[in-house]
Structures are given as C-alpha cells and as structure tokens.
Amino acid sequence: MSIFGRRLICPYCLIEIRGGKNIARCPRCNQELPVQYVYDFERVPPVFAQVFGWSRVGKTVFLSALTLMLVKMANVWSKYVPTPVTDATQRKVQEINEYLAKGKMPPLTQLGPQEVYIMLLKGMERWGGRTLVTRDCAGEIFDNMQVPVDQAPFLLHAPTTFMLISLPDLPNSGGRSIEMLINNYIDTLMKHKVDFAKERRKLVVVLTKADLIPDLPPNLRQYLVSDPLWAAVNSSGSNREMNVAEMEEYMEVMSRVSGAIETWIQRDAAGKTFVRRAQERNIELRFSLISSTGAAVGADGTMPQTLEPRRVLDPYFWALELQSRA
Ligand SMILES: Nc1nc2c(ncn2[C@@H]2O[C@H](COP(=O)(O)OP(=O)(O)OP(=O)(O)O)[C@@H](O)[C@H]2O)c(=O)[nH]1
Ligand SMILES: [Mg+2]
Numbered sequence: 001m002s003i004f005g006r007r008l009i010c011p012y013c014l015i016e017i018r019g020g021k022n023i024a025r026c027p028r029c030n031q032e033l034p035v036q037y038v039y040d041f042e043r044v045p046p047v048f049a050q051v052f053g054w055s056r057v058g059k060t061v062f063l064s065a066l067t068l069m070l071v072k073m074a075n076v077w078s079k080y081v082p083t084p085v086t087d088a089t090q091r092k093v094q095e096i097n098e099y100l101a102k103g104k105m106p107p108l109t110q111l112g113p114q115e116v117y118i119m120l121l122k123g124m125e126r127w128g129g130r131t132l133v134t135r136d137c138a139g140e141i142f143d144n145m146q147v148p149v150d151q152a153p154f155l156l157h158a159p160t161t162f163m164l165i166s167l168p169d170l171p172n173s174g175g176r177s178i179e180m181l182i183n184n185y186i187d188t189l190m191k192h193k194v195d196f197a198k199e200r201r202k203l204v205v206v207l208t209k210a211d212l213i214p215d216l217p218p219n220l221r222q223y224l225v226s227d228p229l230w231a232a233v234n235s236s237g238s239n240r241e242m243n244v245a246e247m248e249e250y251m252e253v254m255s256r257v258s259g260a261i262e263t264w265i266q267r268d269a270a271g272k273t274f275v276r277r278a279q280e281r282n283i284e285l286r287f288s289l290i291s292s293t294g295a296a297v298g299a300d301g302t303m304p305q306t307l308e309p310r311r312v313l314d315p316y317f318w319a320l321e322l323q324s325r326a
C-alpha cells in the first residue's frame, strides 16, 4: 500500500482511483463500486476483457455459457469460490440456476450498456484468485470502422479483447470478411491515439458456433467436442478434480490448438490479411473455438433451449494467461 492509500481500478471506467476499503463511488464516473470488488481488490485482481463482434455472432449466449461453466467449475477445482458482485452478474447466474433446475433455458437478458459483469473467482488452480470484468454490447456498434467507444468503454483501456467471429454466418452477412473486423478494431484504437508500439494489445479471436462450421478440420472438431472440462463438471465420479499438473496439460493442448486455428484461418486471403494486419500493429493473437450451445439451435432468431457448452472457458483462460505475464 502506498502512502497515498490504496489504488484500485474502477470497473466501470477503468481509471485508477485511490481510496480505502470503504470507498463507495468512483470519483470520475460516479458509479457505485461493488463492495466485494473493492474489499478484495488486491487479493483477487481484475482481468478486464472487452467483447467485440458483429450482431448475432453469439456474444450474449457466450456470456451465459461461460457463466454456466464458471459456476460448475466448483466441481473441478477443490478450493474454488465464484461470486457475482453486481446485480447484472447475479441475474446471469440466476438464469443458469433456473436452467439447471428446469432443464430449459429461460429467455436470456442482454446486459445493458451501463451494466458490468463482475465475477470474483477465488482459488482457481494455476491462477489463484482473479476477478473477471467484462461487458456485453449490442453488435451494431461494431458495424462501422469507428466504434463508438462510449458504448464500449473497455476497448481503449483493457489490454485484452475477445473478438467473436461466427464463420457460419459470414456468407450471409452482405460481403463482410474477418479482416474488416480487425480493421475496425485497429482504426478505432488509432483514432483514440492508442500507440500499438508502446502498448501491446492482445486479441483472443474466438470462433463461435463452431458446431456449425462445415469445413472445420477433423482434429479441431475433435478438440471441440471432446471437452474434458465439460465432462468433468458433469461427472459425479470422485476423480473429476483437476490439479495444477492437469491444468498445465490442458493449457499445453489449448496452445497447440491456438496455433492450429491460426494456420487454418489463413487458408484464404481474408484470413492471411487478418493475421498480417495484427502482426503489423504489434497485436498479440490467440485463437479459440467454442460452441456455447453444443449443437445447432432452431430456426434463425430463436434462443437456445439447452446449453451444452464446449470449450467456452478457453477464451477466458487465454485472458488469464495473457494478463499473468508482464
Ligand atoms: N449453433 C449455435 N448457435 C448459437 C451458438 N451461440 C449462439 N447461437 C445462436 O446465435 C444467435 C445469436 O446469439 P446471441 O448471443 O444473441 O448473439 P449476440 O452476438 O449477442 O447478438 P447481438 O446482441 O444482436 O449483437 C442465437 O439464436 C443463438 O441461439 C452456438 O454456439 N452454436
Ligand atoms: Mg447480445
């Protein structure tokens, strides 16, 4: 602790503020600070991640599927305690609980523009305690080269972004290609004077709805469907716990898969441009593929009735890995 008191980061506007354990509001944005977030700030430091992706790619469903896994990981990590600390976060947990009790997903609520998802995650194997802080945004704000940063305030200040891309929806998206999305990201940051050479940005590229990607190579499809964490959270056996060594093994495989997706995504010109554009701007890339529902859902526009997520923790694990390193 410095002589000026504690420093902490406001989870709404991401500026550094000073104050004791009792600070109630951010002096800059005037938002009420979640008490447990403030109290445990040093012990459970935040990992901030902006979600970036066009409409209907699965951002809201991903946040629900991730919540489901974060809740259920209590079955897998022996000292782990997940705690939602805003009402919006608790609502997400409530939806999941209702689903687990009834076997049918209630209508999903999208987080409002002023709402922040904050989940304290204590006692994770490998990483210890971290607080996941993220937001949900309506996809329309990413349509143009200039993203309105007031509606995506983490974009400028959080080093890590989850860039969600739905490859199955691309052919019907009016000529969009993946390199446009990273172009919009870079253009927005440059407009706001982010210096990529000085501040290394990290992009976790998440291929969503991977259950629907028709030409996914067999080894990647196998990786998707055989998620040991999904098996472990649902097993009732005694050996479902995962220790540090098993997490290490998981992360090694996850790394290899990231490389394999990076190679595969460059099978066409747009993919090559995507990767080269990131390299040119000093952006660190990692790749994941997820299925939040586990299988195709009904006709377009319908919300899933069940969630059997596969590999949805991977993007979050990448955020932890990328922010653990100096
Ligand atoms: N097959 C399949 N469908 C999915 C998956 N994830 C989401 N969907 C479907 O995709 C549609 C859009 O999902 P949302 O999560 O609402 O998308 P969004 O990105 O939040 O969209 P906006 O809020 O409009 O920007 C829904 O009908 C979901 O059921 C998945 O993993 N697999
Ligand atoms: Mg949404």
Ligand SMILES: [Zn+2]
Pocket (backbone or CB within 6 Å): 010, 011, 012, 013, 014, 015, 026, 027, 028, 029, 030, 031
């Ligand atoms: Zn603030």
